[in-house]
Amino acid sequence: MQVTSRPGHANGHETERSLTSRMQAVTAMLESAGVTLEGPDAEKLVAAVEQMQNDLARVWQVDVKGIVPSITYSAQRWTGGANQEEP
Amino acid sequence: MTQATQFERLAQAIGSRELNINELVSRKIDLVQRANGRLNCFTTIAADYAMKEASRVQQLLDEGVYLGPLHGVPIAVKDNMDVGGLPTTGASNALAQLFPDEDAPVVSQLRRKGAVIVGKTNMYELAAGGVSPKYGDVHNPWDLDKSAGASSSGSACAVAAGLVSGATGTDAGGSVRVPASVCGVVGLKPTFDLVDARGVIPGSYNIDHVGFLAPDVFGVAAMLDAVTEEFALEEVMGAKWDPRHVSVHVSNLAGLRVGVPESLENEPILPNLHSAIARLLAVLQSSGASVRRIELPDLSLTGTLMIVIHAVEAAEYHRALLASRASDLSSGVRHLLALGETVKATDYVHCQRVREVVISQMKKVHEQIDILVLPTLQMGAWPAGAEEIDVDGKSENVIAAITRYTPLFNLTGQPAVSIPCGLSPEGLPLGVQLAGRPHEDAVVLKAARVYEEAVGPFRLAEVD
Numbered sequence: 001m002q003v004t005s006r007p008g009h010a011n012g013h014e015t016e017r018s019l020t021s022r023m024q025a026v027t028a029m030l031e032s033a034g035v036t037l038e039g040p041d042a043e044k045l046v047a048a049v050e051q052m053q054n055d056l057a058r059v060w061q062v063d064v065k066g067i068v069p070s071i072t073y074s075a076q077r078w079t080g081g082a083n084q085e086e087p
Numbered sequence: 088m089t090q091a092t093q094f095e096r097l098a099q100a101i102g103s104r105e106l107n108i109n110e111l112v113s114r115k116i117d118l119v120q121r122a123n124g125r126l127n128c129f130t131t132i133a134a135d136y137a138m139k140e141a142s143r144v145q146q147l148l149d150e151g152v153y154l155g156p157l158h159g160v161p162i163a164v165k166d167n168m169d170v171g172g173l174p175t176t177g178a179s180n181a182l183a184q185l186f187p188d189e190d191a192p193v194v195s196q197l198r199r200k201g202a203v204i205v206g207k208t209n210m211y212e213l214a215a216g217g218v219s220p221k222y223g224d225v226h227n228p229w230d231l232d233k234s235a236g237a238s239s240s241g242s243a244c245a246v247a248a249g250l251v252s253g254a255t256g257t258d259a260g261g262s263v264r265v266p267a268s269v270c271g272v273v274g275l276k277p278t279f280d281l282v283d284a285r286g287v288i289p290g291s292y293n294i295d296h297v298g299f300l301a302p303d304v305f306g307v308a309a310m311l312d313a314v315t316e317e318f319a320l321e322e323v324m325g326a327k328w329d330p331r332h333v334s335v336h337v338s339n340l341a342g343l344r345v346g347v348p349e350s351l352e353n354e355p356i357l358p359n360l361h362s363a364i365a366r367l368l369a370v371l372q373s374s375g376a377s378v379r380r381i382e383l384p385d386l387s388l389t390g391t392l393m394i395v396i397h398a399v400e401a402a403e404y405h406r407a408l409l410a411s412r413a414s415d416l417s418s419g420v421r422h423l424l425a426l427g428e429t430v431k432a433t434d435y436v437h438c439q440r441v442r443e444v445v446i447s448q449m450k451k452v453h454e455q456i457d458i459l460v461l462p463t464l465q466m467g468a469w470p471a472g473a474e475e476i477d478v479d480g481k482s483e484n485v486i487a488a489i490t491r492y493t494p495l496f497n498l499t500g501q502p503a504v505s506i507p508c509g510l511s512p513e514g515l516p517l518g519v520q521l522a523g524r525p526h527e528d529a530v531v532l533k534a535a536r537v538y539e540e541a542v543g544p545f546r547l548a549e550v551d
Contacts, residue, residue, distance in 0.1 A: 019429065026428045033413035035421065045422050049429050052398075055391040056434050062388070062441045069439035 023049060093544060094252045094306030098156040101148070102330020108148065108159035112141035112203050115161040119205060119250045122550055128225050128235070128244035130166045131207040133173055137161070140203045147201070156309040156320065156328060158201030162253040163245045166207040167214055168297075169286040170194050173204075177288050178219035179212045181408055181415035191286025193255065193297055193314050200313040205251060208241030214257050214290045215401045216486075217419020224471055227270060228548035229515050233468035236266025237489065238290075239300065243270040246300050248550040253301045253310055259290040260393045261463075261493025263298035264505035268463035268518025271507045271545060273535070274300045275307035278525045279500030281315050291400040293439075294393060294497040302547055304536040307504065311528065322529035323536055338537050341375035343530070346456035349380045355479030356465045360517050363509030364460060367519060370541040371534060381455055384448045386491055388441065393494035394486075395430055395438045402427025442498050449499045458523045458534055461492050463505040467515030492520065502528040506535050507545040 023046075027037055037045060100106040116134045123129045144159050164170050167177050169187040176184055190198065198204065209222050215238075218224045225240040227233040228248040235244045239256030243266030246254050256263040258276040267274025275298050282297040289295065299310040304323070312320040321327045325337040347368065348354070352361075368378050402409070402424045408416070409424045416424075452459070469476045469485060478488050496503040503522035511517055523531040539545065 022429045022431075026425045029410050029428070030413050030421070030425065033409065033411055035413040041418055044418075045425055048422055048426055052391075052394065052426060052430070056395065056430075056438075059388060059391055059395075059434075059438060059441050062444055064437065064440040064444060067440045067443045067447075069436060069443055 019049070019053065093302035093547070094160065094309065095156070095303060097160055097252050098158070098305075098309070099330045101159040102153060102156070104148070106159075108145040108203070109138070109141045111159065112137050112161055112205065115205055115250065119245075122248055122250055125231060126226050126228055126244050126248055126550075127223055128209050128241040128248070128250070129163070129206045130176055130178060130209050130222050130241070131173055133204065133206045136172060137203055137205040140198070144201045144203060153330075154199075154201035155313070156305070156330070157197060157313050160202055160253060161205045161251045162197065162202045162255075163206050163208045163242060163251045164194055164204055164255050165210055165239055165242050165257060167210060167257060167288040168194055168255060170204055170207065173207060175288070176207075176221065177213045178210045178222050179416065179420075180221045181412040187286070189286070192283040194286070196283075196314040197255075197310065202253070202313070208239070208245055208254060210241055211238040211262070212417045212420050213288060213401075213405065214238040214259065214262060214295075215405070215420045216423040217417045220417045226471070227468045228550050229271065230468065230513075232471055233515065234269065234471045234473070235468070236269045238262035238266075239274075239298075240266045242300050243267050243272055243274065246270070246272045246302055247548045249302075249547050253299065253306050255310075256298050256300055257287060257290060257295055258298045258497065259295040259397050260490050260497055263296075263300060264463050264493050264503060264518070264520060265489050267300050267505045268507075269468035269516065271516030271548065272300050272302055273304055273307050273507070273545070274298065274505045275311065275528075275532070276496060276503050277311055277318075277528050278502045281317060281526070281528065282311070283314070289400075289404050291397045293400060294396055294494075296497065302545060304504070304506065304532055304539050308532045308536075317526065318528050323532045337533060338374045338540060340371060340534060340537055343371070343376040343458065343534065344456045345371050345376045345378045345534070346381040346452065346459045347378065348383045348461065350383070354462065354465070355481075356462050357467075357511055357517065359509050359511055360462055360465070360519075363517055364462070364519055367460065367508055367538055370538050374537050374541075376534070379456065381452050381459070383452065384445045384495065386495065389445060389495045389498055390487060390490045392438050392442050392445070392498055393490060395435065396442070398423050398427035399430050399435050400427070445495070446499050449495075449501065453524050457527070458521050458531055461495075461520045461522065463492060463518035463520050464489055465491065467511035467513060467517055496520070496522050500525050502531050504531055504535050506538065
């Protein structure tokens with residue numbers, strides 16, 4: 001499955017090849033679960049991935065100098081309920 | 088003197104012993120059973136369970152024990168939350184159907200205050216994108232050919248159709264507020280982490296919230312009051328609530344500073360919504376609030392941040408499911424999880440840093456104002472099943488269109504409530520959000536209540 005690289009990506013090291021290899025890894029994961037992405041379904045996913053890469057390019061343009069990410073996982077709280085042992 | 092609205096009127100009737108809970112719940116179950124074929128908003132109708140619960144809380148009332156405004160009120164629970172003895176399905180074929188023994192804490196807190204659960208509500212599969220392949224789409228009670236919104240659509244539909252007086256939901260990017268808006272009910276996303284989320288299938292650890300839907304502001308405030316000690320209903324009502332008396336008027340908003348985006352005139356929203364927002368602002372001003380224009384963070388970025396964080400965290404949580412049961416998932420969920428797998432760790436961390444930028448921008452905004460008024464959506468309900476919709480004359484992807492105004496508050500963790508505000512030219516409900524500083528849920532709900540008092544009870548859908 002071929003996807004195009006993000007245009008003007010600000011972190012400068014994303015390549016078409018690395019994105020395609022991640023897509024291939026996902027495709028292989030799905031295939032091992034019996035799902036072959038093809039036709040409009042595959043086109044839709046590729047379009048979504050490309051859109052996200054384009055949107056991420058804009059996110060990378062935001063100046064975050066001095067900003068520390070304070071990830072706020074509330075791990076004590078989101079414990080998954082009855083289905084925590086999925087699948 | 089205020090006019091008591093639907094949830095509140097019911098709570099008054101029960102609390103003053105005018106209404107028998109067994110009879111009420113029996114009538115509601117009958118209504119749910121008749122309406123669900125058309126609306127498809129319930130995954131489980133728990134008739135026997137509900138009648139037992141009704142007997143239990145009626146007996147308490149007969150013994151002189153009154154548990155507060157939730158006592159005997161029929162509610163529904165979104166099907167990603169555990170209710171002991173009822174199945175939790177996540178509206179998915181991919182999960183083993185399990186019957187938890189215990190309630191999720193939020194459910195047990197609502198039951199402890201006397202709420203009667205009549206069933207579990209339909210939702211987007213795993214709250215992660217797309218119509219449930221197990222149960223199908225929820226129909227909007229205002230127009231059955233229209234969407235009932237996003238993930239908590241079953242809860243919004245059940246409240247809007249008058250099948251229950253309250254419901255729980257979850258909101259990672261707007262999934263309580265968007266269905267509330269298109270179904271014409273009140274939808275509250277409280278401050279992040281205010282409501283215990285144990286026993287709930289996670290959507291995103293960082294931005295998902297447990298919230299509430301009701302026909303009126305009183306309803307969501309009463310449910311929040313029941314599940315956290317940090318919030319008290321009387322802060323919204325202006326006095327301790329007593330079922331034997333009509334509530335005091337809370338119209339005084341003197342000193343409250345209300346903000347609207349500078350860009351509001353240029354936002355691609357329906358003209359009806361512009362005039363509805365103007366009316367809402369006029370009501371708040373006439374109650375003593377001041378209104379000023381403020382500059383918001385880039386809303387198009389907030390949608391991207393929400394999707395990246397949600398997709399990555401959902402992909403991590405459901406990885407085993409994607410690897411082994413992908414064929415049982417809807418294509419919508421498969422796509423979201425696959426999308427999350429393609430995001431690099433550096434992208435994810437950068438999004439978290441940009442999220443901090445957004446949080447600091449909103450802190451600055453709140454130095455000037457106490458609450459912010461923002462549309463919930465640009466429009467009313469869209470055609471069911473549509474992937475593209477028309478927004479301001481341009482065709483736009485549905486998910487992108489419906490997540491323009493809501494994800495901001497998922498990223499910042501601020502409380503935000505969507506309240507009905509006018510109708511579209513087609514006669515469908517429109518919604519407006521009021522948002523405040525974290526842990527100032529009461530300030531937001533008080534302003535919403537003032538508007539509700541001024542315009543009269545919000546109209547429910549007319550369901551045969």
